[in-house]
Amino acid sequence: MTFRTLRFYSVGALAMFLALSSVANAKGTVRIDQRDGTVQNYGGSVIRIVGDTIRVFSPDNRDTLIISHAACTYIGEIRRCLPYRLALRRNGADHTIGFDHGTVFFNPSAAAQPLPRSSEQLPPNGVLVFVRTARGTSIAVHGTIDKVTR
Amino acid sequence: MRGLAALLCVAFTIASTTAAYAQPRGGGGRAAPAQRQAPAQAQRQAPAPAQRQAPAPAQRPAQAPAARGGGFQLNHDLAPAPQAAAPQRMAPPQRAAAAPPPAAAFQRPQAPAVRAQLPQPSARQPGSPNGGQVAVRNNPPRQSPGNIGAQRRIGNPSFHGNAWGWNRGVAWNPAPTYWGGGFWGALAFSAGAALFGDLIASGQTYESYAVYPDSPGATLLANYQLTQTPCGPPDLVVIWGPDNSLICAFPNAIVGPGDYDVDPSTLSLVSE
Numbered sequence: 001m002t003f004r005t006l007r008f009y010s011v012g013a014l015a016m017f018l019a020l021s022s023v024a025n026a027k028g029t030v031r032i033d034q035r036d037g038t039v040q041n042y043g044g045s046v047i048r049i050v051g052d053t054i055r056v057f058s059p060d061n062r063d064t065l066i067i068s069h070a071a072c073t074y075i076g077e078i079r080r081c082l083p084y085r086l087a088l089r090r091n092g093a094d095h096t097i098g099f100d101h102g103t104v105f106f107n108p109s110a111a112a113q114p115l116p117r118s119s120e121q122l123p124p125n126g127v128l129v130f131v132r133t134a135r136g137t138s139i140a141v142h143g144t145i146d147k148v149t150r
Numbered sequence: 151m152r153g154l155a156a157l158l159c160v161a162f163t164i165a166s167t168t169a170a171y172a173q174p175r176g177g178g179g180r181a182a183p184a185q186r187q188a189p190a191q192a193q194r195q196a197p198a199p200a201q202r203q204a205p206a207p208a209q210r211p212a213q214a215p216a217a218r219g220g221g222f223q224l225n226h227d228l229a230p231a232p233q234a235a236a237p238q239r240m241a242p243p244q245r246a247a248a249a250p251p252p253a254a255a256f257q258r259p260q261a262p263a264v265r266a267q268l269p270q271p272s273a274r275q276p277g278s279p280n281g282g283q284v285a286v287r288n289n290p291p292r293q294s295p296g297n298i299g300a301q302r303r304i305g306n307p308s309f310h311g312n313a314w315g316w317n318r319g320v321a322w323n324p325a326p327t328y329w330g331g332g333f334w335g336a337l338a339f340s341a342g343a344a345l346f347g348d349l350i351a352s353g354q355t356y357e358s359y360a361v362y363p364d365s366p367g368a369t370l371l372a373n374y375q376l377t378q379t380p381c382g383p384p385d386l387v388v389i390w391g392p393d394n395s396l397i398c399a400f401p402n403a404i405v406g407p408g409d410y411d412v413d414p415s416t417l418s419l420v421s422e
């Protein structure tokens with residue numbers, strides 16, 4: 001009886017652990033390559049799709065990178081977008097960042113999909129962002145979407 | 151004993167959750183220390199001076215909020231952008247026939263003097279997809295097509311669905327920072343590209359570039375079994391895309407030589 005109860009609680013704890021782990025893994029990393037050659041890496045950024053925008057939250061939730069206004073097409077199951085607006089939300093205010101070019105890949109399907117003309121695969125809800133600003137800063141984001149809000 | 155088991159489980163859960171949320175890099179909301187790239191790599195990342203705007207002066211942004219306490223290190227990009235950094239986009243595409251002057255309302259529109267621009271050997275090597283790189287630029291607003299006949303739509307041979315059905319029902323809108331709005335691929339105006347011929351119509355030169363694979367334009371060409379060729383020679387299929395972009399292709403049994411507009415909603419060609 002005692003061991004059965006212990007096993008019951010253990011299984012419950014394990015299930016909770018797995019659920020929480022999957023939530024924690026629904027995050028991504030951000031790499032910012034400055035024009036002067038310096039690089040910043042940010043792990044644990046939450047990535048969300050809100051309407052037609054992709055929002056990438058800094059790990060400390062201080063900043064939100066907002067990528068919006070994109071021409072999107074489907075390549076197989078992968079959705080590829082060419083964004084043309086970039087903003088940084090800081091302290092509640094949106095600061096427009098001069099945009100040069102970029103590409104967003106998003107896999108909305110339930111299975112991993114190959115990236116176009118690549119041997120790499122994008123997992124379900126996976127997202128890959130490459131953006132270059134007008135000042136020559138490169139921003140790369142990869143991870144999985146935490147939440148999609150229409 | 152049951153209480154002890156519950157206590158153990160709660161402790162295990164808390165420990166697991168804490169471990170899962172611990173971030174190996176940039177943890178605690180601070181960016182990882184800046185890494186200086188190797189000089190060679192840094193040089194590789196520096197944009198070519200001919201294709202990019204002049205380097206921004208090394209000045210500290212006056213009004214950019216500091217990111218010292220965390221957040222993304224993008225202060226350099228928050229400063230007011232130089233004029234050259236703005237995407238060079240011309241006025242929205244306007245067909246001259248859309249708003250003709252009153253005096254010309256009763257005049258028969260003149261056919262644009264489209265003449266073949268034979269490829270000339272030059273440093274730019276127009277018409278050669280492997281030629282020298284030129285800065286991508288937007289074409290001037292297109293003059294009214296002089297066709298006085300009825301337009302003829304050539305239905306997409308591979309797609310017969312509803313509007314935007316080719317894009318799973320998602321409307322495609324041109325992105326202004328890319329040539330042709332991105333219809334022909336992710337060819338940014340800030341980039342250099344191989345010129346794929348040009349066309350002179352009504353005294354204006356319209357440049358063309360290679361279509362990117364997997365772009366909507368590439369899908370259009372594939373659906374009509376068209377093969378892109380440098381613009382210039384006569385008797386080609388001239389396809390006018392979004393934002394005054396154009397590409398040329400060899401005619402075939404489906405599409406004869408002439409000028410065509412693209413209907414992005416159905417991914418079909420409309421003759422002029």
